[in-house]
Amino acid sequence: MSLVSAPGAGTWLGASPEVLVEVDEQGVFRTMALAGTQALAPGALPQHAIWRQKEIEEQALVARYIVSCFKQLRLREYEETGPRTVVAGQLLHLRTDFAVNLRQVPFPTLGTDMLRLLHPTSAVGGMPKQAALSFLQEHEGYDRAYYSGFLGPVNLPQAGVSRLFVNLRCLQLHPSRPFCMQAPG
Numbered sequence: 720m721s722l723v724s725a726p727g728a729g730t731w732l733g734a735s736p737e738v739l740v741e742v743d744e745q746g747v748f749r750t751m752a753l754a755g756t757q758a759l760a761p762g763a764l765p766q767h768a769i770w771r772q773k774e775i776e777e778q779a780l781v782a783r784y785i786v787s788c789f790k791q792l793r794l795r796e797y798e799e800t801g802p803r804t805v806v807a808g809q810l811l812h813l814r815t816d817f818a819v820n821l822r823q824v825p826f827p828t829l830g831t832d833m834l835r836l837l838h839p840t841s842a843v844g845g846m847p848k849q850a851a852l853s854f855l856q857e858h859e860g861y862d863r864a865y866y867s868g869f870l871g872p873v874n875l876p877q878a879g880v881s882r883l884f885v886n887l888r889c890l891q892l893h894p895s896r897p898f899c900m901q902a903p904g
């Protein structure tokens with residue numbers, strides 16, 4: 720959950736399930752391929768969820784894109800777990816987790832390099848990236864402002880520890896009306 724209010728930026732309330740890049744206290748870099756959405760039915764077990772081919776393929780595209788980013792950086796020592804079904808509030812998603820232990824694989828700029836390569840992810844920008852972004856620029860017809868950007872604590876609670884989330888499922892509070900942002904899953 721996030722609530723950010725800053726002069727010039729406005730007031731934004733959000734609940735994002737998607738980590739864009741993270742480096743934790745143990746020096747582990749993480750990112751994830753998150754896609755596919757279905758409701759969590761009352762009493763149902765997430766591990767019994769059935770995914771359609773479309774969702775499986777969409778999530779696999781996102782996972783492959785992350786692998787291609789590691790390849791661009793010539794990084795081969797990453798751990799990949801999944802895809803598995805995860806719960807986010809009342810929703811289920813398909814998620815593959817990626818981790819690199821930076822104490823074993825010295826790559827001090829990995830967080831920044833991956834941020835540069837990943838943003839905007841295919842979930843919010845499309846794929847292939849440049850063509851999709853040009854298409855959006857031409858046809859979308861409105862300013863997303865901070866929606867689908869990223870936010871989170873940087874160098875907190877200590878230097879080198881950061882957690883950035885894709886700014887999904889959010890609303891901007893205006894004095895007269897809230898404006899809610901939600902992409903189709």
Ligand SMILES: C=C(O[C@H]1C=CC=C(C(=O)O)[C@@H]1O)C(=O)O
Binds near residue numbers: 754755903
């Ligand atoms: C882009 C959004 O969700 C992403 C994260 C999880 C599942 C998604 C999906 O089902 O496609 C999206 O990739 C959003 O909720 O605005």
